[in-house]
Structures are given as structure tokens and as C-alpha cells.
Amino acid sequence: MIHLPSSTHRLQVASIALASFVVLLTGPLAGCRRRATSPEERTDSAPSRRDESPSGHAEQDTGRKLVAVPQPNLEIIAADVRKQIEDQQAKLQRLRSQASTPAGQLATAYGKLGMLYHTYRMFDAAEVCYRNAQMLAPTIYRWPHYLGFLRRTQKAPKEAIAAFEQALRLRPNAVPALTYLGQLYLETNQPQRADDLFARALAVDPAAAAALVGLGEVAMARHDYASAVDQFERALKLQPDATAIHYSLAMAYRGKGDMDRAKAHLAKRGEEIARIADPLIDRKSTRLNSSHTDISRMPSSA
Numbered sequence: 001m002i003h004l005p006s007s008t009h010r011l012q013v014a015s016i017a018l019a020s021f022v023v024l025l026t027g028p029l030a031g032c033r034r035r036a037t038s039p040e041e042r043t044d045s046a047p048s049r050r051d052e053s054p055s056g057h058a059e060q061d062t063g064r065k066l067v068a069v070p071q072p073n074l075e076i077i078a079a080d081v082r083k084q085i086e087d088q089q090a091k092l093q094r095l096r097s098q099a100s101t102p103a104g105q106l107a108t109a110y111g112k113l114g115m116l117y118h119t120y121r122m123f124d125a126a127e128v129c130y131r132n133a134q135m136l137a138p139t140i141y142r143w144p145h146y147l148g149f150l151r152r153t154q155k156a157p158k159e160a161i162a163a164f165e166q167a168l169r170l171r172p173n174a175v176p177a178l179t180y181l182g183q184l185y186l187e188t189n190q191p192q193r194a195d196d197l198f199a200r201a202l203a204v205d206p207a208a209a210a211a212l213v214g215l216g217e218v219a220m221a222r223h224d225y226a227s228a229v230d231q232f233e234r235a236l237k238l239q240p241d242a243t244a245i246h247y248s249l250a251m252a253y254r255g256k257g258d259m260d261r262a263k264a265h266l267a268k269r270g271e272e273i274a275r276i277a278d279p280l281i282d283r284k285s286t287r288l289n290s291s292h293t294d295i296s297r298m299p300s301s302a
Contacts (some may be wrong), residue, residue, distance in 0.1 A: 014182060015050040026044075026216060037102075041167070047214045050289045055142065064137070064223070064250045066132045066135065067131060067132060068127050068128070069110075069113070069128045069129055069132070070125045070128060071125070071127055072117065072122040072125050072126050073175065074086065075191040081120065081173075084116065085113070085116050085117075085120075086189075088109070088112060088113045088116055089113060090136040091109055092106075092109040092110060092113055095109050103136045103137060104136070104137050104140075106136050107132070107133040107134075107135075107136035107137035107140065107143070108133070110129045110130075110132065110133040110136065110139075111129065111133035111137075111143055111146070113125075113129050114126045114127075114128075114129025114130045114136070114146065117129060118130075118146065118150055119183040121153060123150060126150055127150060127151070130144075130146050130147040130150065131147065131197075131271065134147065134166075139170060139173045140170075141167055141170045142172070142280055144164070144166040144170070144191060145163075145164070145174075145176075145177060145280055146169075146280070147163040147168060148161075148162075148163030148164040148180060148181075149180070149278075149281060151163060152180060152184065157184050157187055157188050160184055160187075161181065161184050161185070161188070164177045164180055164184065165181065168181065173200075173204045174262050175201045175204050175205045175208055175211070175276075175277070176276050176277065176278035176279075176280070177215065178197045178198070178200050178204075178211070178214040179197070179198065179201050179210050179211050179276050180276065181197050182194040182195075182197035182198045182201065182211065182214045183210075183214060184222075186198065186214065186217055186218065191218045191221045191222070194214060194217075194218055195215065195218045196216045197214075198211040198212075198214040198218065199215070201214075202215070205277075207238055208276075208277070209234075209235040209238040209239040209242065209274040209275070210235075210273075210275065210276045211230045212232070212234050212235035212238070212274075213231070213232065213235045213242075213245060213248065213273075213274045213289065215231045215237065216228045216229075216231035216232040216248060217248070219231060220248075220251065220252060220255070223255065224255045225252050225253075225255030226256060228248075228251075228252040228255070229252045229253060229256065230251065232245055232248045232249045232252055233249065235274055236249065239273055239274050239275060240272060241270045242272050242274040242275065243269060243270025243271065244269065244270060244271055244272055244273045244274070245273075245274060246265040246266070246268040246269040246270065247266065247269040248263070249261075249262075249265040250262045250263075250265040250266040250269065253265060278286075
């Protein structure tokens with residue numbers, strides 16, 4: 001008989017790996033000049049007349065007031081990073097002061113400021129920026145996607161679920177959002193909903209290893225250990241470096257009563273979880289980690 005760690009350890013492994021992924025969003029920045037108006041800013045919505053609310057924050061013709069963005073303490077960050085954030089803050093304020101600014105252009109300014117705040121872990125300010133961007137440009141996918149990712153890392157599953165559900169209304173076949181939402185449903189004890197989402201993700205991308213892991217976790221919840229083994233083995237074949245899958249396989253083989261294989265996989269377990277191929281997050285991480293980042297060049301049409 002071998003001793004296998006509890007499911008609590010399993011969750012701790014996933015949490016450590018997720019935290020490591022979020023750290024990828026940190027890195028130095030340097031400011032550059034603004035490029036020409038982006039496609040989103042040109043086409044997202046027709047120009048709308050804005051009036052200043054009594055609180056001094058602009059309203060769009062949606063009839064909903066924008067929320068005041070908290071002002072983080074910038075004294076504790078590097079000078080070049082502070083300058084880029086301050087430049088984006090100034091640009092946003094400039095656009096808000098112009099009655100002719102189209103809603104889509106204002107949304108992009110809020111969203112890009114939110115991305116900066118998000119990267120440097122100023123989460124409260126980032127959340128408000130994303131919500132304002134989403135309010136101003138409700139047909140743009142990336143703002144609820146970023147908001148869902150942010151709230152997920154903050155351990156706020158209810159808000160993360162709402163954000164990813166909104167993202168999927170805009171882009172129903174988005175594999176990253178389907179997978180994130182499936183994981184959130186698993187975390188909140190809704191395995192059937194999770195199962196449906198992982199299956200949808202795999203119908204679009206059969207090589208989505210994280211979705212296969214999700215199906216394996218659903219099978220484990222149902223005590224269907226044979227199916228769990230199959231899903232975990234397929235995921236591991238796609239991502240051999242995702243060493244956390246070995247722990248999942250150890251649990252599944254133990255459930256089947258195959259203790260030799262359980263012991264073998266337990267010995268190989270690690271902390272690297274199956275990666276979700278997320279172009280928006282990957283692009284954001286890569287660009288914002290570059291010392292030559294120009295936020296004005298970040299795509300605006302996603």
C-alpha cells in the first residue's frame with residue numbers, strides 16, 4: 001500500500017502553478033508615442049455625446065455612469081513604469097474631456113490603462129478600467145475576457161464566471177474562455193456544466209490539453225476512473241511537461257485499483273499544470289514584459 005497525498009494537496013499544486021502564470025504578467029515597461037487610431041476605435045461604435053456627471057466622470061448615451069478609477073500609489077514602482085502609467089492616465093483624461101470622443105476610443109483608453117494596472121498587480125484599479133471599457137464597448141470580446149481572468153486570479157469565482165459567460169456570448173467558440181469557465185464550474189461544484197464546456201472546447205480544438213484535464217476531473221468527480229485515466233493520458237501526451245497531470249493520473253489509477261501505476265505517476269508528479277493557449281493573455285504578457293513595450297501598438301480589435 002502506498003500513501004497518496006490528499007485532494008487538498010492537489011488543489012495547492014494547481015494554485016501554485018496558477019500563481020506562477022500570473023507572475024508572467026510582471027516586467028519593466030518603457031513609454032513610446034501614440035500610433036494612429038486603431039480599427040476598434042474607428043469602428044466599434046458611432047460617436048456619442050457625453051456629459052459630465054456631478055461626480056466629474058463622463059457618461060455615455062448608454063445611460064450608465066462610468067465608475068471612478070482608484071488611484072494606485074505609483075511611488076513604489078520603477079520610474080519608467082510610472083511614466084508609462086501616468087502617460088496613459090493623462091491620455092484617458094484628455095479623451096474624457098473631449099465631448100466628441102467616440103465611445104470605442106474611450107473604451108480602448110480605459111482598457112489599456114487596465115492592462116497596465118493588471119500587469120503591475122494594481123487589481124482594484126484594473127477591474128474598474130475593464131468594467132468601464134466593457135460598458136463603453138459591450139461588443140468587444142477582450143474586455144470581459146481580461147476581467148474574467150483578473151477575477152479568477154483574485155479568487156472571485158462568481159464574478160469571473162459572469163465575465164467569461166459574457167465573453168462567450170460575444171465569441172461562443174473561444175477555447176480559452178470555454179476552458180477557464182469550465183474550470184470555474186468545477187471549482188464551484190458544477191461538474192455537468194464544466195463537462196459541457198470542456199467538450200465544446202475540444203470540439204473546436206482537439207489538442208486543448210487543459211480541456212482534456214478538465215474532462216478527467218469531471219470523470220473523477222463521477223468516480224469514472226477508467227475515463228479519467230484516458231483523458232489524463234491524452235492530455236499528458238499533448239503536454240509532457242505538464243507534470244501536475246501525473247498526480248491526477250496517480251489518483252485515477254488508485255481509483256481503478258492499479259497501485260503500481262499510481263505509484264509510478266506519483267513519483268513523477270510536479271507543479272506544472274496544463275497550459276491554456278490564450279492569445280490575449282500571451283500577447284499581453286509578452287508585450288508588457290518587453291523593455292521596449294509600446295502600449296499604443298497593442299491590438300484593439302479583439
